Amino acid sequence: MGLLYITILSSFLIGSFPTGYILVKKYCGIDIRTKGSGNIGSTNVKRVAGAKIAYITQAVDILKGVIPMLAAMYIANNFNLPVDRNVFLSLTAAAAVLGHNYTPFLMFHGGKGVNTTLGSFIFIAPIPVIVGILLHILLKRVFPIVAVRSIILGVSIAVTAMIMKLPQPVINACIFAAVVMILRHRKNIQELLSKNNK
Template sequence: METSFIIIIILAYFFGSISSAVLICKILCLPDPRFFGSNNPGATNILRIAGYKIAIVVIMFDALKGAIPIWLGYYLVMMNPKFLGITAIFSCLGHMYPVFLKFRGGKGVSTAFGSISAMNYDFFLIMISLWITIILISRYASLSAIVTASVVPFYTWYFQYQYLFAIIVISTLIVTKHIPNIKLLWIKQEKHIWGNKNKKAIHNDKKSL
């Protein structure tokens, strides 16, 4: 049984290492998100590069990277909350530090949402509601992720204590990944999630690559 747990956890990391942002951009002949815009292979950068439809596809794929290992762990080997939490951590680590991209990955927000939705759907609704509310108010995707990651451990401690360790680790990873954004927010140079670059400019940048 322990071997099955270890296999699921390892698979979670390797599955998390598959970058949907990079793959989709290659398929559509779009700029590599690692070397364009914010240089982050994540949905926010894809939104600026390719528009909201492609960004939604990236979000869904990245969320599934977090959810599928949790489903496999629960339904195939009946993982307990401790191992489900560790699986979620490794899914996020795969996305953030992917072995297939020389450990240069995204910031893990969508993958974390996917993992949490699979562990507890009510928990996910709380997180996504807070995340969307902050984005609508501030228009900063980074600020929304930072605040949500900072608040969610307190909710976990009160309502889902069995996942507290995993959530603290994931939240810490997300905030750490956003340190450059925190610096930009502090000096008021962070870009909003929309309205920063028009399609014509993106097209010109694409031609120059």
């Protein structure tokens, strides 16, 4: 059980690395939490610090999901675990996303989880993730607001996982990631609803 806990905790801590905050602080001398939407993710980084830093932020945030999952898959393939493989990998993926969204390094003020979700869930739900990415791209003209497409991406991953009847632990993790993504975008949802009601 020790290895299980260490892996999941490590995934959370790797996911917690506040990429956008560190890069914008280093290269622009700005606390990104005080600018734009106040979010530390790549969308707000682009708004505050430009495309180059935003792309770096996006790449690192994806790696924050990839690295823990590669380690978890190695462990799952080479060690006897006290739980089902799908449970272990799903918990590891969810931990990375949770770390990104609620990083303890910034008093639990993190990102919205899109890039880290893609990086971690591509290993346990590859087709749902690809479907989510394609929808995010194809719906750009219909929904120019990134937040809307991000929510659609998260929900589509969970729905596709259910349609494909992936292992239940994977489906549960996809639903968890989608719910957290919606919660992290609730301010955007409230702003859109208030604009539509005017």
